[in-house]
Amino acid sequence: MNQDWRGVVIRRLLLVVAGCLLLGLITGEYGWALAAGLGAYLGWTLWQLLRLQHWLKNHQPDEPPPHSYGLWGEVFDSIYHLQRRDQRARGRLQAVIDRIQESTAALKDAVIMLDADGNLEWWNRAAETLLGLKTPQDSGQPVTNLVRHPRFKEYFEQNNHADPLELPSPVNDRRRLQFHITHYGNGEHLMLVRDVTRVHQLEQMRKDFVANVSHELRTPLTVIAGYLETLLDNVDEVNPRWRRALEQMQQQGERMQTLLNDLLLLAKLEATDYPSDNQPVAVAELLQTIKADAQALSGARGHRIELDAAPGMRLKGSEAELRSAFSNLVFNAVKYTPDGGEIRIRWWGDEQGAHLAVQDSGIGIEARHIPRLTERFYRVDSSRASHTGGTGLGLAIVKHVLLRHRGRLDITSQLGQGSTFTCHFPVSQRVRTDQDA
Incomplete structure (x- = not known):
């Protein structure tokens, strides 16, 4: 192992040359003797090389190398030890892979590995149950050919997969699945699919309960509001002590009706994933009317409302x-901006899609409240919301409308400096015209 094989080779060549010269001295043919000796040495070397090539090509994993001596024996042994070491390393790696595959196969959630183009590479048994994948027929197939849903195609092709997607199972429409995609490696995708049917059913029960209760309360509340309006129209015939009570009852009745209307609107928005009346909307003209309504709502408070659309x-x-x-968004800015404050509405487009920003110079919102602003009935300041007549459902409605239009809401705010609510819509929702700025 530790011998100087370069020196060994040189010594052997010198011995061959010396033997050839000795043979030439005996025969008198120095040239032929030297050529014959070197040719024999070269032939022996080539023969050893051919043995090595044949062993590397045809040997079994546990087959020892050909027997030899000297430098070639050392070469054979070194290659054999390297192969054995690589076999042990491959065995350990294969054992790890087998354990990973066994553990993922035991999961109830589907695990699917996709290449950079979205083609199926590997999946566990749960994927066959939840998505109907078949082994090995579906290997190499694009996942969008097997999960044929427009929303899944949009979700897969977008760059942001921070939020999961819920869809009916392609195998069973009564089963609800949640898809979550993670990027790894060189653009590959890891897709996790979970059965959320039970959670979806409970959520649907909650939605149905709220919608039914809201609908049932609407009729008696309308009757009560009607009688209160009649009594107030004839207030002179009523005992003066009841005037203040009737006015408060009417005010709270109107607030309850507003709350029920918002709840019914939310139930309607949650009933479907996409608007039925999907048509190009002239947003600039729509914002003009909203601005006029906001000016009327502001009244004597003197807000400066600017529109750039x-x-x-x-x-x-x-x-x-x-x-x-x-x-x-605009009316909230009016409600929570002090008198004489500034409100700016901006509608624009770029290569990422269309955007609407509503910026105010109001009192601002603490950072700890921002993640929960779109929750139902969440109020930063309950006393303030009660004073302004808010129901706590406005931003929840905004969130659901944006979800139905493939959009999202970003909120930035600083106390004492105002807030900015920005709606982002993808390029697929934008309609370009010749006047598009």
């Missing part, structure tokens, strides 16, 4: 739903 850019969706969402 790209005139030719339209948005695919429901005009009624977009009006509800945008007006909620």
